[in-house]
Amino acid sequence: MNHQEALENPIFKIVSAAADELGVTAYVIGGYVRDYLLQRGIPKDIDIVAIGSGIELAKAVADKLKGKPQVSIFKNFGTAMLKHEGIELEFVGARKESYQRNSRKPIVENGTLQDDQDRRDFTINALALSLNASDFGKLLDPFNGVADLQEQIIRTPLEPGITYSDDPLRMMRAIRFATQLNFTIELKSLQAITSHKERIKIISKERIVDELNKIMASPKPSKGFALLNKTELLSYILPELTALQGIEEKEGQRHKDNFWHTLEVVDNISKETDNLWLRWAALLHDIGKAPTKKFHKKIGWTFHGHEFVGSKMVYKLFKRLRMPLNDKMKYVQKMVLMSSRPQILSEDFVTDSAVRRLVFEAGDHVDDLMTLCEADITTKNSKKQKKYKNNFKLVRQKIKEVEERDHIRNFQPPVSGEEIMDTFNLKPSREIGLIKDAIKEAILEGEIPNEYEAAKNFMLQKGKALGLTTKN
Structure with missing residues (x-):
């Protein structure tokens, strides 16, 4: 199969000419080819693999481009990168990799295209298009990646245990791709992730969070968190969430499963906002419920003060995962702390002073807080759902009226x-x-x-x- 239309950007002809002049075989590989075949829009970063020196090819390409862009060389990895007209091209020599148990950083040797495709994480990322003039645009698909794209399957090129054990970050990537693309992880692969879950410990927190953020930014994040939970990776990464799982019953009284409720809230909010940190607030809004859960004979299950406890837990969680401890963390804390406030207002007759206090304390984030509370409505009782939604409409209306009249948002006392x-x-x-x-x-x-x-x-x-x- 030839896919020259994927290579219409003039940059590919320039890489082709440079490769032919150097006598090097070159391919575009990975995400660019996958997204072109999925018609997902063309990515801004392009991976070029050369049978030979990727660094030399990058230099030769830069020489042919207008303005001769700077080539960034990463000798340790044998890679080079250049930027041209909003596109980032990364060049690498085809490599063979071998791993040691305690590190995801491989020992790298020069290799063939087959070696290079073997080391790829998934069949759908091992697709390559030839860039040499003799077979420009020819698709190389050694692992039936095209069939997997059509069947919407995440599968590893080699035996999954080898792929995941070599680089355990691939376990997170499998779940992230399944979430982003709405694909299914092949059963053998899913079982291998569960078997190798402990290997996640060697991965840096920053890389884990990078994948979590991509799951969180997906149209339906619950898919990723359900898979992280199923493979038991979640208990290593976010034990605060897995602690919410399960329904306890005492004397005929039960509480809802706060883990699955949380995932519903995250999906609900994802329909309304792309704000990553508001989505994080939705994921963490109930984490204080596990440590505050109590049973009382007269009133049943309670979670008193779970918002306050949860907001304190946010700091520890962000610190442990090396997430930013700046205004983003404080924003998530504030959302968690105030997450029940509009709910209380919506249940009672709303007084102006209660609304003024809400606006005063939430400041610029009052709209986000209302969005979070609306997403928190997960009842399956349509009558109740309608009632809650109407109540929140009234609270929003009241906020608007009080705001216009009293200007309380970001309030500064009139007398200093x-x-x-x-x-x-x-x-x-x-x-x-x-x-x-x-x-x-x-x-x-x-x-x-x-x-x-x-x-x-x-x-x-x-x-x-x-x-x-x-x-x-």
């Missing part, structure tokens, strides 16, 4: 600490904090409007009540 000090001739002291808090409370409770004059008069009254005198 400096003005309080100046008015009562005070040095920094406890009284300043008391007056500032009293003004904030009065505004949130709706006793005074969020305006300077009203806040100033309230400050004078409060100062008087504290026995303070004004300057004049």
